[in-house]
Amino acid sequence: MLKDLRNRHLSGRIGGLVAVCSAHPQVLAAAAARAKDDGTLLLVEATANQVNLYGGYTGMTPSDFADQLTRLATDGGLAPGQVMLGADHLGPHPWRHLPAREAMAHAEALARAVVAAGFQKLHLDTGRRCADDPRDRLPVKTAALRAASLCRAAESAAGHFHRPSPFYVIGSEVPTPGGGLGQNGVVAVSDPQDLRDELADYKEAFSRAGVDQAWERIIAVVVQPGVDFDDHRAAVYNPSAAAALSAFHDRLPGAMTFEIHATDYQPPSALTQMVRDHFCLLKIGPCLTSALREALFALAHIENELPGLSHRSNLMAVMEQLMQTHPEHGNIHYDGTGPERQYLRRYGLRDRIRYYWPRAEARQACEQLMHNLHRPIPHPLLRQFLPDLAGAIAVGSLSPAPEAILQARIRSALAPYADACRHQADTA
Incomplete structure (x- = not known):
């Protein structure tokens, strides 16, 4: 071709x-x-x-x-x-x-x-x-x-x-x-x-x-x-x-x-x-890894709202710590105040956070997040944090498994x- x-x-x-x-x-x-x-x-x-x-x-x-x-x-x-x-x-x-x-x-x-x-x-x-x-x-x-x-x-x-x-x-x-x-x-x-x-x-x-x-x-x-x-x-x-x-x-x-x-x-x-x-x-x-990051962060917000979890992934905090500890792909590219740089680390369209997903700490946090969300996710939390996918999950055309949610957002x-x-x- x-x-x-x-x-x-x-x-x-x-x-x-x-x-x-x-x-x-x-x-x-x-x-x-x-x-x-x-x-x-x-x-x-x-x-x-x-x-x-x-x-x-x-x-x-x-x-x-x-x-x-x-x-x-x-x-x-x-x-x-x-x-x-x-x-x-x-x-x-x-x-x-x-x-x-x-x-x-x-x-x-x-x-x-x-x-x-x-x-x-x-x-x-x-x-x-x-x-x-x-x-x-x-x-x-x-x-x-x-x-x-x-x-x-x-x-x-x-x-x-x-x-x-x-x-x-x-x-x-x-x-x-x-x-x-x-x-x-x-x-x-x-x-x-x-x-x-x-x-x-x-x-x-x-x-x-x-x-x-x-x-x-x-x-x-x-x-x-x-x-x-x-x-x-x-x-x-x-x-x-x-x-x-x-x-x-x-x-x-x-x-x-x-x-x-x-x-x-x-x-x-x-x-x-x-x-x-x-x-x-x-x-x-970057637009594809940004979609992945969006879905992971949405799932992390859902995780934070779920009661009864003994060990949370703290994904966003883990990624923030990684990017500050190893600034070669993050901080050195950003200007502005501390909060402005934090915003760009998390949400910048260049998606420099993608450089950090292969690190062991990031992989462990993602695995913990996936483990914690292999349970029924309340529909109100899906509507709040994943409104584009909540309807498909509700009618059964999309699996509520976190891995399926990640795939759906990337494919979109x-x-x-x-x-x-x-x-x-x-x-x-």
């Missing part, structure tokens, strides 16, 4: 594909269930910060993550050919504090490891500065040469480990991982002329690196159609602002289509129009993306 997206759009059979960028088992289980129901491809991508040779913030190597996804997909009833694993932001970003030569050595080692582990779609993200790069924006030609080096490492690994040749995504105009909307809330749309020049630089770099054959397997280029988000709001897609970029889709070389990052929190109508306008590879992550967040991609394929 990946390599056919562009042809579908050129022939008028509009459709898209959602890339789920998360490592949380609950999110992946919900995505697998939706893919099974729709009969579509489950595309899951792990960032170089989440999963790498040193464990990332999840503690998983590429092979660990591949094994986890295989288990979840099998448990969800998906066939092996219905699952694709991708590497997101594959490049020097996690090691950008090092000189470029060292950072790229780590990135190339990761490229070989993800191919060995069975990753089939690689996003080559080399547009960010390393420690010894000029302070201005990294030149596109430099980013292209580094992407070609990563591609060469991946191609070599595919041959060595007898893996299928990977598909690639290129582009230097990549939003900040996890949302990077500026203070004015305005997002500059990619200029088609700049994009044309950028593609020429990448093609030349691939040729110089001796990986011309991989150029035909570049299935997308990352562009910015004007969508992004920060902790408070999302910039909603504006079709008129992206019209010139959309029109350039017909001029993309080979099998390339548009890949869009940071599409989290877009309204359903915007998603439908984005896919119609050829922005058809939609990457999401995923639904507009899957519907936008599927609906237009069916009606075009």
Whole structure:
């Protein structure tokens, strides 16, 4: 399906594909269930910060993550050919504090490891500065040469480990991982002329690196159609602002289509129009883990109201303590007073709390919460804290088990993306 997206759009059979960028088992289980129901491809991508040779913030190597996804997909009833694993932001970003030569050595080692582990779609993200790069924006030609080096490492690994040749995504105009909307809330749309020049630089770099054959397997280029988000709001897609970029889709070389990052929190109508306008590879992550967090916090509020519990999870307090004790993903990113920073830690749309769910204390608190709520939950508490699900639980169409509630909330967040991609394929 990946390599056919562009042809579908050129022939008028509009459709898209959602890339789920998360490592949380609950999110992946919900995505697998939706893919099974729709009969579509489950595309899951792990960032170089989440999963790498040193464990990332999840503690998983590429092979660990591949094994986890295989288990979840099998448990969800998906066939092996219905699952694709991708590497997101594959490049020097996690090691950008090092000189470029060292950072790229780590990135190339990761490229070989993800191919060995069975990753089939690689996003080559080399547009960010390393420690010894000029302070201005990294030149596109430099980013292209580094992407070609990563591609060469991946191609070599595919041959060595007898893996299928990977598909690639290129582009230097990549939003900040996890949302990077500026203070004015305005997002500059990619200029088609700049994009044309950028593609020429990448093609030349691939040729110089001796990986011309991989150029035909570049299935997308990352562009910015004007969508992004920060902790408070999302910039909603504006079709008129992206019209010139959309029109350039017909001029993309080979099998390339548009890949869009940071599409989290877009309204359903915007998603439908984005896919119609050829922005058809939609990457999401924080909006799904945010939905998970919303459901967990709602269940924690219910737990606090239930009488007779001898041992409560204290989930919200546990997470707050974790984020303050280990501020590398939380406090250092937030300005303001103590209460303002606490608010952002809990409710910011960037959902930095997602970095902390793999920690032992968080897992223990979640397990205690699930244990405490495996009992009939009074309907008034469901109406108070889960009003969107209370009716379905009351009539028996949704199980009152806490795990089912988590899955329902995540699937609700995923639904507009899957519907936008599927609906237009069916009606075009």
